[in-house]
Amino acid sequence: RMFWQESPYAIPLLFSTLASAGLAVHIWQHRPTAGATPFAALMLAVAFWSLFSALEAISLTLAAKLFWGNCQYLGIVVVPTAWLVFVLDYTGRRALLPRPYFYLLISEPLATIILAWTNADHGLMRSRAWLEYPDGVAILAVEMGTWFWVHAAYSYALLLLGILLLFPVVFRSPFLYRRQAATVVVGPILFKGLRGE
Secondary structure (H helix, E strand, O other), X not given: OOOEOOOOOHHHHHHHHHHHHHHHHHHHOOOOOOOHHHHHHHHHHHHHHHHHHHHHHHEOOHHHHHXXXXXXXXXXXXXXXXXXXXXXXHOOOHHHOOHHHHHHHOHHHHHHHHHHHOHHHHOOOEEEEEEEOHHHOOEEEEEXXXXXXXXXXXXXXXXXXXXXXXXXXXXXXXXXXXXXXHHHHHHHHHHHHHHOO
């Protein structure tokens, strides 16, 4: 019995996995630089997210797709938090996030992971899930539950906060650094838009 399928989404996702993982390793080697450690964590989270998305894409059964969909949250929930910590480091504002607030910041991602893996008991992440077959390729279709929208709002709030904190850097920096900062501002907008979460 075959458990995998060809999917047009798998190859780009695997390239994204390799690129993000390679960037994470490269940045980790320069971790004394301001913001390097959280940015490496951000890239590693993107790599996990892309890898598990690829495995979901090539899976055939609903159970397998739900399993890999749950695995994706191990990366998904890290992205907004790592982004905000990176921005605070990059802009010299890390003191705004003392350790007690950091623990509070990661409570929502931890809750999201737990709720994703226990979704069968409450339906808070996915109220319904089924397979659809456009062009003969099995894809996961879901009706999102209440907590998914809470998590989405939380994630976009962190991304927006990070962008707002970076704007002064964009306008005050010399030209070359301004382009670098502008790229960092636009990056998360494009990433979230392309990933569709």
